[in-house]
Each structure stands twice: as C-alpha cells, then as structure tokens.
Amino acid sequence: MTSAHRDQQPSIRAPRMTSGWNLPGPCTSLLVRPSSGEGEGLDLSEIRAWGRVCAEAVCPYAGAYGDAAELVTSELVTNALKHGARDGQRVVVEFPSSPWSWKIRVLDSSPKPPREVVAHDDDVSGRGLFLVHHFASQYDGRLDVEITGDGKAVTCTLPIPAPSRAAEEASA
DSSP states (O other): OOHHHHHTSOSOOOOOOOOSSOOOSOEEEEEEOOTTSOSSSBOHHHHHHHHHHHHHHHOTTOHHHHHHHHHHHHHHHHHIIIIIOOTTOOEEEEEEOOTTEEEEEEEESOOSOOOOOOOOTTOSSOOHHHHHHHHHHHTTOEEEEEEETTEEEEEEEEEOOHHHHHHHHHHO
C-alpha cells in the first residue's frame, strides 16, 4: 500500500488476527463483534471501513469499486450475524491478498448456505444477497459458498476493472 493510501485508512483499531479456520495464504483477518454490541471484535461500521480500505489498496483509481466492496462487506457480514452465528459463535471476516481482485471471505458457524429471497417494495430487509450478486456480476466477479467442518465460508471476489489495471500499470 502506498503512503497516500495509508493516510486514507479509517481511524480504526488494528485488525485482530484469528486462527483455527485453516485458511490459505496471507490475509487480514478480523473478528466481528456480535450484533448485541457486546464482546470482542470490530463493529459493523469498522468492518465496512476495512472492506473499503482493502478494496482501495488493490484498486486506488475507481471510487465506485470501493463503494461496491463496502456494500458487499456490509451485506455479507450482516447475513452472517443474523443467520450464521449460532449460540454466540464467532463471525470472522478475511480479506485475502489477491492480485488484480478484491476478495472478502466471511466465516460463520452455520453449515446452512445463504439463500436469496425475493423482497417486496415495502420490505425493510431481504435484499442483501441480491445486491451482492448484482455487484459480483457488474465486476465479472463471483460468490462462492464452502461448507466446512466449522460451518461455512462465503467468499465474494470482485476483479479490478480493466481501465484501473491499465492506470496502475502505467504509474508503476
């Protein structure tokens, strides 16, 4: 990350590293505070900020890309907190290092895969996975679900848009 990007990082605590999930490769690993607001970890607004920071680290030239990453982060973490964290079990967010793409992996203790529902105009929830699929499609990315021995891992990958790749290569 360049010094210009380091200066733009939100003023949040250093990430809490976690272990025991058997994840490949180096990545930023954050523990999410439960929805109740009590306990260890970062709250949802802090996790969202990390999503944007990690996206801007791989794609500093596309503001909409950071917006998409922030929204995807928010929706996947909210789903894990609402539907995946059983009996106060932890939710962990990983931002794996990946060339030419931004990735988020959300791990929770439920083996049930997330499912998209149809939200009606007056519904106040139910659009999260629709939005994640929308942004994954917009950036030629994908959403993957892996059932693990500890629950599941939901991963969204957003490749960096080609014009941003060209700009970054030209400046290097």
